[in-house]
Amino acid sequence: MISIKQGDSFALPIQFYDTDTNLGMIITDEMVISSQIANTSGQVIATPTISKLAEAGMILLEVPASITQNWKMGKAQLDIKLVIENSVRHSQTLTFNIERSITA
Structure with a gap:
């Protein structure tokens, strides 16, 4: 399971695949x-910035340390959704742990 410490920046690369070709999907402006990231109570604690990366199908989800420093220890869920022509083509939820930062 993925873990992040309070106050660390959150950066997670994700790749979308074309299920017909098993290759990275070309991400278009359409x-x-x-x-969004939610805690175990269902409260949204962050909306990651999404950037396209050079490799086909790759994006980067980022949350700055200024936001993660306020996260409470425990489990959280990251939900990601891809919509093409008003149709949900991909929806996934990843669970991760938020750990206490020991070093100041």
Whole structure:
């Protein structure tokens, strides 16, 4: 399971695949990619910034340390959704741990 410490920057690369070719999907401006992170109470604690990367199908989800420093220890869920032509083509939820930072 993925873990992040309070106050660390959160950066997670994700790759979307074309299921017909098993290759990275070309991400176009018509595609809508959205993501949110929620705690175990269902409260949204971050909306990651989404950047396209050079490799086909690759994006980077980022949350700055200024936000993660306020996260409470425990489990959290990252939800990501890809919409093409008003149709959800991919939706995934990843669970990760938020750990206490020991070093100041």
